[in-house]
Amino acid sequence: MSSGKSALLGLALLSAVPAGATQWVTMGPRAMGMGGAFVAVAEGPLGAYYNPGALGRIVENPTGVLMQGSGHYEIGGTVFEGANDLYEVASRCRDNPGGALCTNQNIATAYSKMASPAGEGGIGEATGGLNFKFGRLAVFANNFSFRGISPEIDTVNTTAATINNNTSKLRVRGASYYEFGAGYGHEIMETGLFLGANAKGIVAKTGYSEIFVARENPEPGAVFRNYDRSTSVSFMPGVDVGLLWDVRETFPDVWWHPRVGFVGRNVNAPRFSLPARAKELNDSHRYYSLQGQSRVGVAIDPTRWWTISSDLDITENLTAVERYTSRQYAAGMEIRLFNDPGFSIPLRGGVSKNIVQGHSGTLWSMGIGIQAVNFFMDVAAQIPERFHRIQSIGGDERVPHQMGLSAQFAILFGGADSIAEPGRDPFAPTPSKLPKAPKGPGSRDPFRR
Numbered sequence: 001m002s003s004g005k006s007a008l009l010g011l012a013l014l015s016a017v018p019a020g021a022t023q024w025v026t027m028g029p030r031a032m033g034m035g036g037a038f039v040a041v042a043e044g045p046l047g048a049y050y051n052p053g054a055l056g057r058i059v060e061n062p063t064g065v066l067m068q069g070s071g072h073y074e075i076g077g078t079v080f081e082g083a084n085d086l087y088e089v090a091s092r093c094r095d096n097p098g099g100a101l102c103t104n105q106n107i108a109t110a111y112s113k114m115a116s117p118a119g120e121g122g123i124g125e126a127t128g129g130l131n132f133k134f135g136r137l138a139v140f141a142n143n144f145s146f147r148g149i150s151p152e153i154d155t156v157n158t159t160a161a162t163i164n165n166n167t168s169k170l171r172v173r174g175a176s177y178y179e180f181g182a183g184y185g186h187e188i189m190e191t192g193l194f195l196g197a198n199a200k201g202i203v204a205k206t207g208y209s210e211i212f213v214a215r216e217n218p219e220p221g222a223v224f225r226n227y228d229r230s231t232s233v234s235f236m237p238g239v240d241v242g243l244l245w246d247v248r249e250t251f252p253d254v255w256w257h258p259r260v261g262f263v264g265r266n267v268n269a270p271r272f273s274l275p276a277r278a279k280e281l282n283d284s285h286r287y288y289s290l291q292g293q294s295r296v297g298v299a300i301d302p303t304r305w306w307t308i309s310s311d312l313d314i315t316e317n318l319t320a321v322e323r324y325t326s327r328q329y330a331a332g333m334e335i336r337l338f339n340d341p342g343f344s345i346p347l348r349g350g351v352s353k354n355i356v357q358g359h360s361g362t363l364w365s366m367g368i369g370i371q372a373v374n375f376f377m378d379v380a381a382q383i384p385e386r387f388h389r390i391q392s393i394g395g396d397e398r399v400p401h402q403m404g405l406s407a408q409f410a411i412l413f414g415g416a417d418s419i420a421e422p423g424r425d426p427f428a429p430t431p432s433k434l435p436k437a438p439k440g441p442g443s444r445d446p447f448r449r
Contacts, residue, residue: 022144022146022266022289022290022318023125024313024326025070025072026038026072027046027050027068027406028406029367029406030348030367030369030380030408032365032381032382032404033348033365033378034332034333034349035350035352036330036332036350037309037331037332038050038311039051039262039263039295040259040261040311041259041299041307042054042242043057044062044066044133044412045066045131045132046131047185048131048240049140050261051196051242051243051244052138052241052263053185053195053244053261054185054196055133055137056244057185057194063133064410064413065130065132066132066376066410067409068127068131068406069126069407069408070128070404070406072124072382072402073125074360074401075401076324076360077120078114079114079122079149079150080122081114082110082111082114082115083110083170083213084390085106087217088101088391088393089103089107089163090163090164090215093164103160104160106393107158107159107160107163109393111158111168115151120321121170121322122148123146123319123321124148125144125145126144126145127145128142136185137182137183138182138184139181140180140181140183140198140200143177143179144179145175145176146174148320148322149171149320149321151168152168152169152170152171163214166214167214169211169212170213172210173208173278173320174206174320175205176205177290178203179200179202180203181198181200181201182199182200183196191250192246192247192248192251193245193250194245194246195242195243196243196244197239197241198240199237199239202235202236202238202272203233203234203235204234204290205231205232205233206231206234207231207232207275208278209229230277230278232274236270238290240263240264240265241264242262243262244261245259245260247260256300257300257301259298259299261297261298263295266291266292266293267292268292269290270290272290273288291317291318293313293315294314294315295315297309297311305337306335306336307333308332308333309331309332311328311330311331312328313328313329316356326356327354328353328355332348332349332365333349333350334346334347335347335348344371345370346368346371346378348365348366348369349364349365349366349367351363351364351365352365352382360402361385361401362385363384364385365381365404367380367381375410375411376409376410376412378406379405379407380404380405382403383403384401387400
């Protein structure tokens with residue numbers, strides 16, 4: 001495998017990642033397996049992340065501890081293909097100035113690919129941590145890491161004679177955000193509306209580096225080395241809010257258990273200091289910001305063992321790549337095989353797409369879990385619809401356009417889901433919502449399907 005290919009594959013593994021802003025991150029394999037559509041499905045320890053309003057639901061909401069890790073990367077445009085080709089040509093020109101690859105035409109072709117329209121480059125993100133839930137209260141310690149790679153072109157030294165002086169580079173921006181906090185939710189006057197919020201402290205380690213592609217091999221080692229040389233650590237508080245409407249709690253005879261959810265993350269837009277290297281170069285970003293983002297979702301349960309959900313970003317979110325924005329649409333489902341109180345195998349599938357970027361393809365998701373009594377293990381993957389070329393000169397190298405992986409282990413107790421609470425029918429009405437007794441022989445049972 002070429003070093004250029006290794007560099008791009010390394011994006012999916014980076015844990016200290018650069019960002020000028022934040023896109024939505026899919027946390028946990030249950031959500032990833034359903035395409036990321038989880039705002040209206042949110043329950044258990046991850047409820048604080050996807051929708052703190054869901055913490056207010058006492059039934060259908062298990063308590064316990066969950067540990068998870070997730071990662072995703074995406075390549076946009078021809079930036080990496082041009083950068084790898086430019087490095088290959090420059091290397092050949094240094095080693096063999098009169099060789100067949102050291103030509104002005106090859107340099108011009110590499111330039112045209114690297115100097116692609118603004119908003120193209122590479123994005124990597126990763127998250128992991130511990131999440132606890134006790135009744136309506138959640139406590140969490142999570143890390144969110146981002147990296148964005150954007151091009152900067154030297155338009156002067158563009159010939160075989162001057163290529164060794166070329167200063168074209170890939171700028172690497174990013175941060176790792178460590179969130180420590182607590183969330184709480186509660187029903188509003190028995191209306192079926194649940195309101196919640198998270199209060200958290202965020203420690204951010206921001207970074208900035210450059211890779212001069214005519215002289216430096218853009219491999220993961222170089223990215224890590226340069227990035228770690230210029231970092232800055234700062235602290236800010238953060239606030240998340242969430243709202244969940246469990247329609248069945250308001251209208252007990254409604255079919256299919258519909259839910260509607262809304263979440264706003266980092267609504268106070270906490271900002272963090274730049275590293276010294278970025279300040280020296282007068283980086284266009286005055287600070288790194290976890291800009292506020294919001295998302296809405298809906299979900300239904302056509303049967304006791306089948307859930308369907310869909311999410312949409314309300315905000316168009318900035319990312320770690322300059323002028324590359326993200327607004328995700330996601331849809332998915334979960335089918336619980338066996339669906340026994342003590343044993344179940346949930347199967348998940350979904351789809352997601354960035355609807356504001358034309359070159360961002362559809363991402364297909366799949367996942368599986370296993371539950372034995374109170375122990376849960378889940379894995380999920382996101383697979384792209386196409387592969388992406390990252391090098392043409394010196395060999396045709398391709399990698400997946402984007403990809404995601406996630407895994408988790410949890411110990412959960414209670415909840416009304418039949419795979420989490422033995423002996424309880426999740427479609428039965430809650431005690432406070434029991435219908436009045438029928439008035440006569442012809443009265444209709446509102447819970448009959």
